[in-house]
Amino acid sequence: MITNTNLQIQERILFPDILRTMAVFAVMMTHICAYGFFNYEITSVNWHVANALDCLTRWAVPVFIMVSGMFFLDPQREIPIKKLYCKNIFRIFAALFFWGFVYQTSNVAKRLYFENADASVAIIEALEEFILGPAWYHLWFLYLIIALYISVPLIRIFTKHAETKHYQYLFIMFIFLGCALPLLQELTLCANKSLNIYIFNLKELPGYCCYFVLGFFLSKHDVSKKLRRALYLTAVISFFIQFVGTSLISNKCGQASEILHRYFTPNVAIQAIAIFLYIKDFGSKINSSNRATRFVCLLGKYSFGMYLVHDFFNGVFYRIGLFSINIPPILSIPFRTFLTFVMSFLVVCVLARIPIIKKYCM
Structure with a gap:
């Protein structure tokens, strides 16, 4: 007998949940790598390990955006503006307010207890960050999602009527304005800080919206x-270019440089596209049991909540000394990422039982 639940599982497209799960794991690793990347000596083996692991994860945010675009830009799905604002955008605003407040409150408590900070100063600084933004460093992504959602009604007009040649024009514009010119500007500034050519830095205009459209396009074509x-081969080669290039640029600048780690560099764009296509192809071939499928769907469903909550564990692990500087990063970074992933999942499973938090804050 096939129940309604089983039918829903069988009809559900599985690969977006796999992508969301992989992406949230990669984001956690990126944040854990950051300490070693910016604090180890750039000539040390540990720094090269942190750099390599960081290079492996920078596709995560573009893929998150691509998966969102896959659903929100599909002309076959009706998304009235009222529903978009009252449900989708309001939910992101609520999550931003709630988690920003929680993180800033915990930060004030930490500063008062561990650093003996002045209470009025700590509270005022927390309020300034909360109001002016980002409410917490990794919550910047929520501001971006709100902006993309606001743009959805206009972008859907494009995806509803665009022909292949229009997509090609958009992607060429993205490669040129969003990837190539900004990278050239960064490398030029690294060589000579006076050569600041403003027109080279237009990546925000075509950038994130193009990833949004790209997710829809690749899901349908x-x-x-x-x-x-x-x-796939180009993505592998781009990883090695990113790894070696980051080392060379960092040595040139005298400090760790993220130029090749940014979301609009050609290497990160290629890696995001390759991973999206690979998982799309891989997901269509999966013949898993309902139990396994349900678990993958659950991970995908909770990935946003796991993203929101995971930075608490970065702070906790730092306090108890479980940090990449104390243990060789080749061991500590993957271990901490796995532990953060598991703990975040368990916490979200508990929070999902609280109706108002489940509905508005996850």
């Missing part, structure tokens, strides 16, 4: 096996 393999 098949890519030949030959082209996919070429993209």
Whole structure:
């Protein structure tokens, strides 16, 4: 007998949940790598390990955006403006307010208890950050999602009527204005800080919106096996270029440089596209049991909540000494990421039992 629940599981597209789960794990690793990346000596083995692991994770935010675009830009899904604002955008605002307040409150308590900070100063500084933003450093992503959601009604007009040639024009514009010119500007500034060419830095205009559209386009259009393999190979090569290039640029600048780790660099864009296509192809071939499928769906469903809550564990692990500086990062970074992932999942499972938090804050 096939129940309604089982039918829903079978009909659910599985690969977006796999992508969300992978992306939230990668974001956690990025944040854990950051301490070693910015604090180890750039000539040390530990720094190179942190750099390599950081290079492996920078596709995560673009993929998150691509998965959102896959659903929000589909013309076959009705998304009235009232529903968009009253449900989707309001939910992100509520999550931003709630988690920003929780993080800032815990930060004030930490400063008062561990650092003996002046109470009035700590509270005023927390309020300034909360109001002016970002409410907490990793919550910047929520501001971006709100901006993209506001743009959805206009972008949907494009995806509803655009032909392949229009998508090609958009992606070429993204590669040129969003990837190539900003990277050239960064490298030029690294060589000579006086060569600041403003027109080279227009990545925000086509950037995130293009990832949004790209997710929808790749979900609806098949890519030949030959082209996919070429993209996979290019993504692997781009990782090594990113790793070696980051080392060379950091040595040139005298400090750790994130130029090649940014979301609009060609290497990160290629990696995000390759991972999206690989998981899309891989997900279509999965023949898993309902139990396994349910678990993957649950991870995908809770990925946003796990993203929101995970930074609490970064603070806790730092306080108890479980940090990458104390243990070789080749061991500590993957271990801490796995532990943070598991703990975040368990916490979200508990929070999901509180109706108002489940509905508005996760």
